[in-house]
Amino acid sequence: MRVAAPSGTSSQLQVRSRSAWGDQLFKWLTLLMALLVFVLIILIGYELANGSRLGFAKFGWRFLTSSNWDPVNEQFGALPFIFGTLVSSGIALVIAVPLAIATAIYLTEIAPQWLRQTLTLFIELLSAVPSVILGLWGIFVMVPWLREHLFPSLGDVLGFTPLFRGPIYGVSLLAGGMIIALMILPIITSISREILRSVPGSQREAAYALGATRWEVTRIAVLAYAKRGLFGAVILGLGRALGETMAVTMVIGNRPEIAASLFAPGYTLASVIANEFTEATTDIYLSALFEIGLVLLGVTLVFNALAQLLLKTFSGSALKQV
Amino acid sequence: MLINGAGATFPLPIYSKWFHEYSAVDPSVQFNYQPIGSGGGQKQIIAQTVDFGATDGPMSDENLSKAPGRILHIPTVAGAVVITYNLPGNPKLKLDGPTISDIFMGKITKWNDKRLIALNPGTKLPSMDLVVVHRSDGSGTSYIFTDYLSSVSPEWEKRVGRNTSVKWPSGLGAKGNEGVTGQIKQLPGTIGYVELAYARQNRLPFADIRNSSGNFVTASIDSVIESLAGAKIPDDFRFSMVNLAGEKAYPISGATWLLVYEQQKDATKGKKLVEFLNWALTKGEVMAAALDYAPLPEGLRKRALDKANSIKF
Numbered sequence: 001m002r003v004a005a006p007s008g009t010s011s012q013l014q015v016r017s018r019s020a021w022g023d024q025l026f027k028w029l030t031l032l033m034a035l036l037v038f039v040l041i042i043l044i045g046y047e048l049a050n051g052s053r054l055g056f057a058k059f060g061w062r063f064l065t066s067s068n069w070d071p072v073n074e075q076f077g078a079l080p081f082i083f084g085t086l087v088s089s090g091i092a093l094v095i096a097v098p099l100a101i102a103t104a105i106y107l108t109e110i111a112p113q114w115l116r117q118t119l120t121l122f123i124e125l126l127s128a129v130p131s132v133i134l135g136l137w138g139i140f141v142m143v144p145w146l147r148e149h150l151f152p153s154l155g156d157v158l159g160f161t162p163l164f165r166g167p168i169y170g171v172s173l174l175a176g177g178m179i180i181a182l183m184i185l186p187i188i189t190s191i192s193r194e195i196l197r198s199v200p201g202s203q204r205e206a207a208y209a210l211g212a213t214r215w216e217v218t219r220i221a222v223l224a225y226a227k228r229g230l231f232g233a234v235i236l237g238l239g240r241a242l243g244e245t246m247a248v249t250m251v252i253g254n255r256p257e258i259a260a261s262l263f264a265p266g267y268t269l270a271s272v273i274a275n276e277f278t279e280a281t282t283d284i285y286l287s288a289l290f291e292i293g294l295v296l297l298g299v300t301l302v303f304n305a306l307a308q309l310l311l312k313t314f315s316g317s318a319l320k321q322v
Numbered sequence: 323m324l325i326n327g328a329g330a331t332f333p334l335p336i337y338s339k340w341f342h343e344y345s346a347v348d349p350s351v352q353f354n355y356q357p358i359g360s361g362g363g364q365k366q367i368i369a370q371t372v373d374f375g376a377t378d379g380p381m382s383d384e385n386l387s388k389a390p391g392r393i394l395h396i397p398t399v400a401g402a403v404v405i406t407y408n409l410p411g412n413p414k415l416k417l418d419g420p421t422i423s424d425i426f427m428g429k430i431t432k433w434n435d436k437r438l439i440a441l442n443p444g445t446k447l448p449s450m451d452l453v454v455v456h457r458s459d460g461s462g463t464s465y466i467f468t469d470y471l472s473s474v475s476p477e478w479e480k481r482v483g484r485n486t487s488v489k490w491p492s493g494l495g496a497k498g499n500e501g502v503t504g505q506i507k508q509l510p511g512t513i514g515y516v517e518l519a520y521a522r523q524n525r526l527p528f529a530d531i532r533n534s535s536g537n538f539v540t541a542s543i544d545s546v547i548e549s550l551a552g553a554k555i556p557d558d559f560r561f562s563m564v565n566l567a568g569e570k571a572y573p574i575s576g577a578t579w580l581l582v583y584e585q586q587k588d589a590t591k592g593k594k595l596v597e598f599l600n601w602a603l604t605k606g607e608v609m610a611a612a613l614d615y616a617p618l619p620e621g622l623r624k625r626a627l628d629k630a631n632s633i634k635f
Binding site: 068069071072073139140143147167169170171249250253254255256265267274275276278279280285 | 362364379385460488508
């Protein structure tokens with residue numbers, strides 16, 4: 001009688017070595033993909049740095065501290081754009097983050113089941129609107145409304161602070177911040193929702209068992225647990241905010257000046273590149289724009305690094321709470 | 323055969339029409355034109371990635387010296403830049419060079435400023451804030467306008483200068499002619515500059531400007547041609563046509579050029595290019611007016627034709 005076992009074993013061994021070879025290939029392929037992304041980022045940084053060389057040579061660090069953007073006299077300073085980008089992104093975060101997290105909490109904790117899907121769908125739809133369309137809506141609908149209704153009211157109520165003083169054009173840093181808020185709202189909401197949904201039910205049950213009220217459960221059990229992930233969602237939103245170009249340039253006023261008032265027109269790093277790149281006729285002009293791109297990349301990286309640093313501290317405290 | 327070109331956006335409508343019509347005249351050649359801006363056009367012809375470039379402002383000596391061969395400027399059509407505004411009642415305004423310069427420098431901040439009243443005695447000007455709107459993107463329109471301001475105001479020339487993109491002393495920036503128009507249409511009390519073709523097609527009110535002969539002229543194709551008629555144009559065709567002499571000349575005018583190498587690298591392409599230029603500068607010119615561009619006056623057209631025929635291939 002034939003002994004079935006050895007041939008069975010050898011064919012099993014054959015199968016195993018074939019799948020091991022497949023595993024190796026898969027491992028190297030995915031490693032290659034991951035490295036490719038890394039290499040691409042390095043390449044982008046290199047090309048930007050290469051293009052900025054003329055600017056480095058001529059301006060040095062003054063590029064980051066000067067407010068003079070003068071293509072005719074070939075003097076370029078990026079400070080107004082850095083200011084505009086940071087302020088408009090900051091405004092956007094101040095408006096969008098509380099709204100987004102509150103929406104996410106509502107969707108996961110409070111809303112009745114039949115409402116959740118519909119609301120989620122609408123929020124996703126907002127993220128599908130192209131940037132330019134939002135910009136057009138901004139120019140034709142939002143800005144006139146701001147100029148005629150919201151800004152004068154803000155000026156009346158909060159005019160004692162330098163933030164809400166001065167002539168009202170409608171197009172302003174505040175308008176830019178508001179439109180960015182609209183754009184980052186969906187992404188922060190949907191990621192926050194996922195994060196909050198992933199909080200295990202046992203956390204909530206434990207809080208209820210300890211006698212917590214609804215809000216206390218949300219605060220202690222859900223939000224505290226999800227803090228890290230929520231922070232990550234905010235950083236993702238900030239990343240998008242820093243780079244928003246088309247919609248912002250349509251409503252921000254495009255004036256490279258630093259003003260105290262939020263009603264004043266401003267200018268962002270991304271907007272100036274979009275506006276002036278095609279007609280940059282001299283080498284130093286082009287180099288200055290490359291340098292702006294490098295600064296934008298730098299600002300984005302710095303904020304991401306800061307976020308990582310803060311996450312480290314946060315995760316430590318979250319563990320302590322548990 | 324495919325002939326590639328790139329450059330200015332200002333003449334895009336007329337060039338598109340020309341390329342389309344010419345494909346019926348000579349089906350063996352196809353033109354591909356990319357409106358990437360005058361700066362891009364100049365860069366690409368220097369880098370020889372395109373067969374011809376297009377620019378709204380003549381190339382500087384510095385840029386010309388970077389090219390591997392001699393580049394010829396062939397003027398094709400001309401246009402005007404008009405001053406448009408948003409005032410209740412749409413009054414017809416009269417302005418002159420120094421006043422416009424002061425407006426755009428931020429020195430005139432109210433509509434009932436005495437200088438504006440002096441120029442417009444019959445019109446009731448409100449006491450509204452005067453808000454300037456300029457281009458935020460680099461453009462040939464800005465070049466023509468700042469060229470004009472530099473020629474009528476020494477202070478503007480020193481402080482701001484002429485370029486497709488300048489450091490504007492005051493005002494809001496909007497992207498494209500359409501952005502400027504949109505901003506002006508929405509905010510009462512604004513004033514800005516757009517291309518004539520654009521103003522006409524959108525029915526925007528625009529001001530009459532006092533020319534160097536002292537007459538207030540309305541922008542039109544005829545007044546642009548008038549402005550070129552008496553101009554002294556150098557052999558290399560790198561000229562500015564703002565504020566030129568002429569009774570009926572409109573002072574804020576500008577031309578647009580095609581950039582081609584005098585010595586063509588590819589003989590067949592060169593031949594086809596010269597044939598096209600001949601057609602454009604004869605039959606093509608007739609189509610300009612319908613698209614709100616001013617065709618070249620007879621003398622200049624003949625000179626441009628001679629220049630085109632001097633291209634060696």
